[in-house]
Amino acid sequence: MSPASYIFLSVVLFSIGGIGVLVRRNAIVIFMCIELMLNACNLAFVAFARMHGNLDGQVVAFFVMVVAAAEVVVGLAILMAIYRARKSASVDDANLLKY
Amino acid sequence: MNTASLIHSLAAGGGGTNLDSDYSVSLFWILAVLAVGAAAAMVLVRQAVHCALMLAVVMLCLAAMYAMNGAPFLAFVQIIVYTGAVLMLFLFVMMMIGVSSVDSLVSTLRGQWFWAVLGGTAFAVLMIVGIGHAAIGSAPKASASFGNDNLTGLAKLIFTTYVFPFEATSALLITAALGAMVLAHRERTSPKLTQRDISRRRVASGQVMPEPPPGVYALHDAVDMPARLPDGTTTERSVSKAVVQRDLELGREPEKTVAADLEAEAKIEAGTEFAAEREIEAGAVGTGDDK
Numbered sequence: 001m002s003p004a005s006y007i008f009l010s011v012v013l014f015s016i017g018g019i020g021v022l023v024r025r026n027a028i029v030i031f032m033c034i035e036l037m038l039n040a041c042n043l044a045f046v047a048f049a050r051m052h053g054n055l056d057g058q059v060v061a062f063f064v065m066v067v068a069a070a071e072v073v074v075g076l077a078i079l080m081a082i083y084r085a086r087k088s089a090s091v092d093d094a095n096l097l098k099y
Numbered sequence: 100m101n102t103a104s105l106i107h108s109l110a111a112g113g114g115g116t117n118l119d120s121d122y123s124v125s126l127f128w129i130l131a132v133l134a135v136g137a138a139a140a141m142v143l144v145r146q147a148v149h150c151a152l153m154l155a156v157v158m159l160c161l162a163a164m165y166a167m168n169g170a171p172f173l174a175f176v177q178i179i180v181y182t183g184a185v186l187m188l189f190l191f192v193m194m195m196i197g198v199s200s201v202d203s204l205v206s207t208l209r210g211q212w213f214w215a216v217l218g219g220t221a222f223a224v225l226m227i228v229g230i231g232h233a234a235i236g237s238a239p240k241a242s243a244s245f246g247n248d249n250l251t252g253l254a255k256l257i258f259t260t261y262v263f264p265f266e267a268t269s270a271l272l273i274t275a276a277l278g279a280m281v282l283a284h285r286e287r288t289s290p291k292l293t294q295r296d297i298s299r300r301r302v303a304s305g306q307v308m309p310e311p312p313p314g315v316y317a318l319h320d321a322v323d324m325p326a327r328l329p330d331g332t333t334t335e336r337s338v339s340k341a342v343v344q345r346d347l348e349l350g351r352e353p354e355k356t357v358a359a360d361l362e363a364e365a366k367i368e369a370g371t372e373f374a375a376e377r378e379i380e381a382g383a384v385g386t387g388d389d390k
Contacts (some may be wrong), residue, residue: 004235006164008227009131013138013157015223020142023217028193029141029150036138036154037184039161042173048244050168051235058170059261062253065173066268070275072185076192077282078167078250083196084285092207 006047013040027079031072038068072090132161134160151189158182169245172253311337318359323353333357 013036020033042061049057083089134157141153166174254265257265301307311326311334321378322345326337335343338353346353 002235002237003168004230005127005131006168007235009164011223011226011230012135015219015226016135016138016142018222019215019219021272022218023142023212026147028147028196029240032141032150032154032189035181036141036157039158039181042177043161043164046165046168046170046173049170055249055256056260058249058253059256061170061173062176062257063261063264063268065176065222067271069180070271071183072188073275073279074282076188077279080192080196081282089196099229 003047003051006050007044010040010044010047013037013043025090025092027082027091028076029080030091031075035072038064047051126167127164130160130163134164147193148190151186151193154189155182156187158186170249172250313337314357316357316359316364318363319356321353323351325353325357 017033017035017037017040020036021030024030024033042064045057045061045064047057049055049061060095079089082094086093128176137153137156137160141150141157144153158177162174162177162182165171311328312389313320313322313323314326314333314337316324316327323338323342325333325335327333333354
């Protein structure tokens with residue numbers, strides 16, 4: 001299978017994740033869509049590594065996973081703090097800075 | 100000649116792969132359809148828990164694709180770190196801050212869905228056309244570093260070329276762990292309630308006894324059935340709010356069931372129904388009395 005098809009697939013997954021971030025209102029679901037986008041990028045990195053025949057892409061994908069894990073931990077902690085203060089996980093309810 | 104260039108030359112060289120082309124093509128299409136379908140379902144389903152399960156499907160598909168692309172180490176890290184740790188963390192937080200928190204149906208932006216889907220599709224088309232015009236050749240033959248030596252090759256790269264970013268991730272992980280602890284920590288603003296305080300509050304509230312348990316009726320016995328009080332009325336206090344919400348979603352009407360049950364009970368009491376059974380019962384009681 002040509003690496004190009006993997007890259008096309010990663011583009012499709014990335015776009016679906018982006019649409020999800022734009023349309024959903026539950027903060028946890030938005031977070032999951034961001035994870036989907038990161039995963040799509042990882043797939044592209046792995047496909048590029050295969051395409052160029054060296055392992056640098058895989059190393060970058062590995063670092064992306066580490067950073068994503070750290071990001072999820074901090075993000076979910078922020079979510080819990082917001083939920084505690086506002087009793088809601090909807091991003092529409094966190095609008096104090098708007099007015 | 101340093102180690103990194105050795106690995107690069109090794110990876111660029113010849114070698115074998117154990118996936119023949121027909122097999123890898125069909126596997127790719129199965130996984131691609133599964134992944135895209137699950138990703139679309141993730142955006143569309145309303146329950147957050149279902150979203151998490153769909154995301155797990157996507158991640159497992161991607162793990163299989165990593166393995167097909169000569170990245171066995173990343174495939175396992177994907178399963179262990181993403182599906183194992185990150186997704187479980189998501190589910191854990193979801194259980195803590197309310198499973199029932201579905202998206203509100205009130206949309207604050209007009210045409211949000213339309214513009215978001217249009218923008219997403221436009222981005223995908225732009226990227227696909229751009230990549231389609233790029234000259235992407237077929238992959239070079241898989242070398243040893245995409246098979247058995249994958250782990251060794253990655254380790255050599257991480258600890259030579261990428262040793263500084265690798266050290267930086269350790270600082271990042273410590274910062275993230277500390278940050279999560281600080282953010283999730285809650286200062287106690289009121290003194291901790293003792294057992295004496297709790298019992299005083301309970302007596303002051305007017306209801307000393309616990310909430311009534313779910314109702315048990317002639318034909319039904321479930322947590323969503325309201326309890327029946329000694330005076331014959333039913334009370335909603337015995338039913339958890341989450342259960343009421345779920346009943347609404349499933350379209351169940353426990354009140355109606357209770358009414359039907361009470362009616363059936365009244366019929367039995369009046370003796371219009373199960374007359375034969377009552378006779379048998381009476382007979383059994385009679386023989387019992389004789390002994």
